[in-house]
Amino acid sequence: MFPLSDFPSVKPGVSYLDSASTSLTPNVVIEVMDEYYKDYRASTHRGMYESATRATNAFEEVRKKVASFVDANESEVIFTSGSTASAQLLISTLEHNLDLQEGDEILVTLLDHHATLVPLQQLAQRKKMILKVVPVDEKFQIQESVFESFLTEKTKIVSLIHASNVVGTILPVKKLVEIARHTNAFVIVDAAQTVGHIPISFKDLDADALFFSGHKMCGPTGVGAFLLKEKWIQSFVPPYGGGGTVSSVSKEKTIFLENAKKFEAGTPPIAEVIGLGAAIDYLQKNNVEKIRDHTKEIINYAREVLRKLPYVSVYAGDDNVGVLSFAIPSVHPHDVAHILGENGVAVRAGFQCAELIARKVSENGVVRVSVYGYTTKEDIDVLTDALQKVATTFSL
């Protein structure tokens, strides 16, 4: 799939199976960021000099690329520092702009990541709202009928994770949004694990907002995008003000811009946005559908070989984005991950910032395997060999 030579951090003797935490970065992304710092380092949207114009053009070009990549309008793209920042900004915006009353309801799923779950839980506490959690079935999927049964006329916000960062399940988000539309709820989609991994259309999903991070899709850290439907961009007042968000400020009042920039207070992560643009180019060149097919093949192979190990319990959704978790009941996940690390396998252990689903499958947490376009079946074979060392160490 991805040529390994594109990734300078791919080292011999290391099988990187932690892409759901952060993906590796291809040279093309590093190069454009380097070029910005070396050749036209300047702020965007302000200076009248050549490098500032070049920086602004490069930055705004990425807004177009993001819009095209996820099938949204350019005017719906807001840059942030990543998914967690997007979730905070969005939820804070909702608190300031929606009519949220005591007893109103917020719906989340058991698969939701802390990035969304925690601020929504805090919002519920502040507003005396009720947070309801939609459970998953035995295949870690949300059943449409169960989801529907949780919706009421009091549901004001619905949060859906597009794909679980613990068990990899891809949710039928389009269908769930359609069902949620029977209420007046505002629908949020956390697409941190899916953008750049499977084809996505913001228009087709029809959610009110969707966000993702650059660093999980071959881009740099410290950048993400949050898509907000045009009607909300127009009508919502931003929760934070600052430079770049206003059309005029007097002693008495501030008039905000009427476009996405009203949510982008302060100097943005310019180099990182430019890097995100290069990541999108890279993914498009490699074809996201082919990336999806590749990760599916690798994760299915991983599931198959891990299930053959009698001491391992595997937790993975069927329609899968490239993530699975496993546990060895008598061994702490950090001991497993440590021994795997010593044997050249990079995985993550613990609750994966999604404690509801992680604890449901294994009370002490799990070891997570996550793959991407650069992962090979040989990496999975190295994992299974290293697991044999775990088995030997703990006499399994």
Added chain:
Amino acid sequence: MSHDLYSEFLLEHARVPQNNRVMSDATCHVHVLNEGCADSLGLYLKMENGYVTEVSFNGTLCALSTASSSLFTEFLKGKSIEELRLLTPGSVYACVGVTIVESRTRCVLLIYQALQKTLQTCFPLQN
């Protein structure tokens, strides 16, 4: 020091830890959390005339936390409050007897963190 974190010696303490129990009549009892993995450790101390007469720990812990807690609680027995105050992370490393890689120091020192909390909570220094 050996580099084998999962030596048979440590694994034996992980499998059959010493002092691994709840102490209902402890003089002092604290809980600490490993921020790296959310493991929780309880440390129980019974003191008589300023000396540790009984010590125990419990919790959901990895092999290294369990082994270091087992060894370090053995080491704490019979010590005075003043002696407890003088202990350093190095005292735990000495008990464990292997070189600890940076990514696992939190695990091995969780018991030391619990001891520090015990001293601050139950035996604060008087000005």
